[in-house]
Amino acid sequence: MSAPPIQEPDTPPEDDWALVRRAQREDTSAYDELIRRYQERIYATVYHMTSNHEDANDLAQDAFIKAYRALKSFKGDSSFYTWLYRIAVNKTINFLKLRKNRVQMSLNDMDFNAEHDPDLVALISHNNPRRDLSLAELQEKLNAAMQKLSEDHRMVVVLHDIQGLTHEEIGAIMDCNVGTVRSRLFYARQQLQAFLADYLR
Amino acid sequence: MDQESKPTITVERLIALKRYEQPPPGYFHLLPGRIIGRIERGDGHYDSWKTWRPWFSARPIVAFAMGLTVCGALTLAIYIPPKMDQSVTATELSSDNRWAAASTGVPATVETSLGGAAWLGSTNPVTAPQTGDSLFDTPGAHAIPVSLFEQN
Numbered sequence: 445m446s447a448p449p450i451q452e453p454d455t456p457p458e459d460d461w462a463l464v465r466r467a468q469r470e471d472t473s474a475y476d477e478l479i480r481r482y483q484e485r486i487y488a489t490v491y492h493m494t495s496n497h498e499d500a501n502d503l504a505q506d507a508f509i510k511a512y513r514a515l516k517s518f519k520g521d522s523s524f525y526t527w528l529y530r531i532a533v534n535k536t537i538n539f540l541k542l543r544k545n546r547v548q549m550s551l552n553d554m555d556f557n558a559e560h561d562p563d564l565v566a567l568i569s570h571n572n573p574r575r576d577l578s579l580a581e582l583q584e585k586l587n588a589a590m591q592k593l594s595e596d597h598r599m600v601v602v603l604h605d606i607q608g609l610t611h612e613e614i615g616a617i618m619d620c621n622v623g624t625v626r627s628r629l630f631y632a633r634q635q636l637q638a639f640l641a642d643y644l645r
Numbered sequence: 646m647d648q649e650s651k652p653t654i655t656v657e658r659l660i661a662l663k664r665y666e667q668p669p670p671g672y673f674h675l676l677p678g679r680i681i682g683r684i685e686r687g688d689g690h691y692d693s694w695k696t697w698r699p700w701f702s703a704r705p706i707v708a709f710a711m712g713l714t715v716c717g718a719l720t721l722a723i724y725i726p727p728k729m730d731q732s733v734t735a736t737e738l739s740s741d742n743r744w745a746a747a748s749t750g751v752p753a754t755v756e757t758s759l760g761g762a763a764w765l766g767s768t769n770p771v772t773a774p775q776t777g778d779s780l781f782d783t784p785g786a787h788a789i790p791v792s793l794f795e796q797n
Contacts, residue, residue: 472681472684475684476677479680480677483676483677484673487673487676488664491666491668492663492666500668501668501676504676505676505679505683508680509680509684512684543702552666552667552668552669553667553669554665554666554667555665555666555667558662558665561662561665563654563658563659563661563662566654567654567659582662583663583666586659586660586662586663587663590660601660605657605660606660606661606663606664633656633657636656636659636660640656640659643654643659644654644655644656
């Protein structure tokens with residue numbers, strides 16, 4: 445079943461479409477602008493799927509390059525944002541399937557704003573007085589738990605709980621219906637709850 | 646501190662903490678330039694090896710076995726000569742027989758184009774048997790003296 449096209453919430457679609465048309469005429473400055481708009485979200489999606497900065501860097505670049513090469517075939521049936529996401533998601537899932545269970549984590553540092561997050565403050569102060577050690581442990585535990593999920597379940601968690609996309613948007617990106625997205629999310633959270641029980645008590 | 650006083654946190658909120666994981670400073674400033682640079686260099690047209698690289702990395706035994714097979718095939722190709730063709734020319738055959746006779750001391754014979762078996766491996770013309778009819782035994786095959794031609 446094909447999901448309905450979604451609209452990128454922050455950027456007016458006209459702007460994207462104008463840039464896409466310029467990029468289709470091989471105007472790389474227009475494509476540069478499109479990269480700047482979506483690089484953080486694409487990188488973050490790939491990074492949270494792989495738990496590896498180097499792999500995320502390679503895959504994000506490859507996704508943007510593949511999108512550029514395929515741009516002439518983009519007719520605007522969905523938003524550029526959904527189309528680009530779909531390329532990145534497929535590329536990442538293919539990569540992970542080939543990689544199988546060989547997980548080599550290369551984690552990014554936590555942003556300094558994390559210190560002020562009430563959830564994180566509560567978790568760290570209650571669990572361990574040595575804050576730095578506890579933060580690193582928590583980060584590793586979270587990533588290890590994510591890597592135990594299947595690629596499809598992990599992708600739904602990344603897109604919904606980390607990226608904040610709606611069920612409809614995820615359905616459009618992953619080419620499945622909203623019911624499938626909901627059930628995958630439910631199952632994935634149950635799994636994560638079991639893996640992270642120590643932090644949830 | 647007892648368990649009851651700890652704040653409850655849902656799994657969604659716990660996972661959402663991953664948002665704070667950020668790439669090195671300046672990373673997003675450089676990324677567009679890298680991508681555009683690769684596009685302008687023509688990258689991305691043939692990325693089949695990049696697709697399979699993680700598969701091989703994950704299975705070093707398979708990669709090793711494939712490497713070993715290729716090396717083995719190359720070694721065989723170099724050291725094992727190809728099979729001789731059955732239709733060998735008479736010249737090549739006689740040459741081989743001559744070498745065989747010289748090495749074993751046994752005279753070798755070869756079918757010549759005239760139909761008779763020629764003795765090889767012997768340098769003595771006397772001991773070599775006559776295999777064909779002699780010119781001197783053939784009636785009418787005697788040589789005519791030159792003087793008779795001159796008289797005619």
